[in-house]
Amino acid sequence: MTIDYFFYALLVLAGLLTLWLARRYMQERNYRRRPYVAPTAHNWASQPQPSRPPYHRVALLGDVGALTTDGSDPVLQLLEQWQQEAGPDGTVVLLGDNIYPVGLPAPYASGRAAAEARFNALLAALGRFEGRVVMLSGNHDWNKGRSDGWEYLRRQEAYVREHLPTAHYLPVDGAPGPISLQLAEGLLLIVLNTQWWVQNGPRPAADAWRPFRQLRALLQANRHQQVLVAGHHPLYSNALHGGKFTAKQHVFPLTTVNKRAYVPLPFIGSLLPLYRKTVGAAEDMAHPRYRRMRRRLLRVLHEFPGVIYAAGHDHNLQYFERCGGHYLVSGAGSKTAFVQAGGQATFVHEHQGFFGLDFYGPHETWLRTYEPPTGTPEVFRLQLSPGSSTAPEPAAGATDAAEVPRP
Structure with a gap:
């Protein structure tokens, strides 16, 4: 009798899981690859836009490492158009994963030629830009x-210094940062190397806590400015690294590693999404190292309303407004992947492209989407709230965080 009850319990569980997956699949069909805008921002298209040009523009482009090299890459074409429009009063920030799949291999190693070709195409496009990179x-x-990995990182950094010496590769030598860079009057960029906290093996020696103390001091000293913080890893995400999976990935779990790995593992396959959501691979928010870094970083950022944090890592476009701050995921530079609609997100879209920020003044910043093909209408734009925290300009030397001199 016990065996019969166990068998029937498994059948009921399997049936419930099947119904849940079927419902999830039908829901996903209704919104996948379509832009999602939260009800609170449904009037975005009717917002009056500034009639004057911005004083500075920033393009945030992540995970561009798999671009095509024959001149037909749609995101690269769109970026070059943006560069022409922005001119010298613009900055392109590449948010990491600049070369897929493993960075820049050693000379004559397998994969070096392909990696170099992709990277050269990117650097050539950036080299024609009048602004800052x-x-x-x-x-x-x-x-x-x-x-x-540190060896690969240093090799890539040296390659950039040789082939695009005007670019800032930050933080130098794989250090955690933070590093600050004054983009324009009243506009400060702070760069963090979030990979440092989750990296295995050798890395630059540093106190894991000190960067957060430095970041807090740097933000406190620059309350009078608009601050943009850039790192590779998102702090909010409705996608894979945030523990969100498609119904297909429950049935074909190996497709999370290789999109062509259609090996059916029904029911058993749900264990992999469950594992990555609760325990996490090294690059997932659930992983202990990532979770600690995220918690410490959010603890600092939540103290400073109006700060913008931009990341890549997940291959889609996402925007969240949380605790008065603005959190972007702009990792669709060369790949796309599932992103779940709703939740805490104001906007998500499973589509290639990137986010841009237009700065008009200390209390007027606009977020814009750029998606190929060139010339297509915007799917979302929004004036970002400035936050409620203000303070007078501090005296010089208020923080010991490193600063990159403006060229």
């Missing part, structure tokens, strides 16, 4: 976080 690293640039 800032690059940071992601887990793929560190050989997917493996123990020899």
Whole structure:
């Protein structure tokens, strides 16, 4: 009798799981690859836009490492158009994962030629830009976080210094940061190397807590400015690294690693999404190292309303407003992946492209979406709330965080 009850319990459980997956699949069909805008921002298209030009513009482009090299890459074409419009009063920030799949291999190693070709196409486009270029690293640039990743990172940084010496590759030598860069009067960029906290193997020696103290001091000293913080790893996400999976990935779990790995593992396959949601791979929010970094970073950022934090890592476009701050995921530079609609997000879209920020003054910043093909209408834009925290300009030397001199 016990065996019969156990068998029937399994059948009931399997039936419930099947119904849940079927319902999830039908829901996903209704919104996948369509832009989602939260009800609170449904009037975005009717917001009056400034009639004057912005004093500075920033393009936030993440995970561009798999672009095509024959001149037909749609995101690269869109970026070059943006660069022409922005001119010298613009900054392009590359949010990491600049070369797929494992960064820049050693000379003559397998994969070096393909990696170099992709990177050269990117650097050539950036080299034609009149404005500033800032690059940071992601887990793929560190050989997917493996123990020899620091070697890969340093090789890529040296390659940039040789082939695009005007670019800022930050933080230098894989340090955690923070590093500050004055983009324009009243506009400060702070760069963090979030991979440092989740990296395996050798990395630059540093106190894991000190960067957060430095970041807090730097934000406190610059309350009079608009501050943009850039890192590779998101702090909010409705996508894979935030523990969100498609119904298909429950049945074909290996497709999370390789999109062509259609090996059916029904029911058993749900264990992988459950594991990544609760325990996490090294690059997931649920992983202990990532979770600690995220918690400490949010603890600092939540103290400073109006700060913008931009990341890549998940291959889609996402925007969240949380605790008075603005959190972007702009990792659709060369790949796309599932992102779940709703939740805490104001906007999400599973589509190639990138976010842009237009700065008009200390209390007027606009978020814009740029999606190929060139010339298509915007799917979302929004004036970002400035936050309620203000303070007079501090005296010089208020923080010991490193600063990059303006060229």
